[in-house]
Every structure is written in structure tokens, then in C-alpha cells.
Amino acid sequence: MPESGTTALVILLPAAEPVLAAARRVDPALVRPGLPAHVTALYPFLPDGSLTDEVFAAIRALAAAFAPPEVRLTEFVAAPGFAALPAPALQPVADAVCARWPEIPPYGGRFGPRPVAHLTVAMGGSEEALERVAQEVRPLLPLTDRAGALQLVALTERGWEPRLEAPFGGERPVQ
Numbered sequence: 725m726p727e728s729g730t731t732a733l734v735i736l737l738p739a740a741e742p743v744l745a746a747a748r749r750v751d752p753a754l755v756r757p758g759l760p761a762h763v764t765a766l767y768p769f770l771p772d773g774s775l776t777d778e779v780f781a782a783i784r785a786l787a788a789a790f791a792p793p794e795v796r797l798t799e800f801v802a803a804p805g806f807a808a809l810p811a812p813a814l815q816p817v818a819d820a821v822c823a824r825w826p827e828i829p830p831y832g833g834r835f836g837p838r839p840v841a842h843l844t845v846a847m848g849g850s851e852e853a854l855e856r857v858a859q860e861v862r863p864l865l866p867l868t869d870r871a872g873a874l875q876l877v878a879l880t881e882r883g884w885e886p887r888l889e890a891p892f893g894g895e896r897p898v899q
């Protein structure tokens with residue numbers, strides 16, 4: 725469990741809330757509390773106490789360089805203790821965030837330098853529970869949403885709280 729003061733850069737996808745609701749119906753403990761449906765661009769990010777105006781400006785500039793991506797979630801994937809919906813349309817955003825802050829390995833380096841952009845549906849749970857989640861979620865797919873912003877969130881004693889919302893707005897950067 726992350727500590728208070730941990731931050732993350734996430735992309736909210738409100739249209740995917742029914743997916744998390746379906747997983748909660750199977751077992752509420754499978755869905756992490758506190759954040760709505762989202763794709764993580766970089767976690768953990770900088771400690772909450774070290775955020776500066778320069779960091780906020782860099783996040784805004786990065787987000788502004790991307791047109792609001794249309795995200796189509798079509799596939800349910802599961803591995804032991806984990807279920808997700810890949811979000812390939814958000815991979816360029818996640819890659820750009822990670823490239824901007826190369827000193828911060830995504831997920832502490834557990835999944836390599838370029839984890840697949842995804843919406844986590846369930847964490848933990850037995851193979852049987854994840855199969856039940858799959859049965860609930862697959863009929864809800866495909867889902868389409870337009871990502872509106874890159875959001876900086878911080879974990880506090882009250883839960884995850886937004887620190888900055890940086891709207892997408894421009895053209896995709898040249899790769």
C-alpha cells in the first residue's frame with residue numbers, strides 16, 4: 725500500500741466506471757478504493773512535498789502537446805492476481821511522461837521502463853474470482869471515451885486527492 729505523500733500522474737476515463745462497478749460486484753476488495761477509472765501514466769511520481777510550480781508547468785506543457793485522445797477499450801486481459809483493459813491509445817502519453825521524468829521508473833521498475841498503458845480492473849483475487857470478473861466485464865466492451873486531461877493526484881490521510889488537472893489540447897508531438 726502506498727504511503728501518504730505518494731503522487732501519480734493519471735488519465736481519468738469516466739466511461740469505464742461500469743467496468744470497476746462490475747468487478748466490485750464480484751468482490752469489492754478487488755478494486756482499489758479512492759480513484760475513479762483511470763490509466764496510470766506514471767506511478768509513483770514525485771513526493772507531494774516536492775511539487776513545484778516548475779513541475780506543474782512541465783505537466784501542463786506535456787499535456788497541452790497532445791490532442792485529447794479517443795480511447796477504445798476492447799480487450800480484457802488477466803494474469804495471476806491482476807485483470808486489466810489495455811489502453812493503447814494512451815501509450816504515447818504514458819511514454820512521453822516517462823521520457824520527461826526518466827529518473828522515475830514507472831511502478832518502481834517492476835514492469836520495465838515501458839509498461840503497457842492499461843486500466844486496472846482488479847488486483848488480487850483468486851483465479852476463480854478473476855474469471856467471474858471477466859464474465860461481468862467482457863459484455864461491457866468495447867467502451868469508448870475521450871481522455872480530457874492528465875491529472876496529478878496525491879495520497880493523503882483522506883485518500884487520493886487531485887493536485888493538478890492539465891488538459892490535453894494540442895497536436896501529438898512528433899515521434
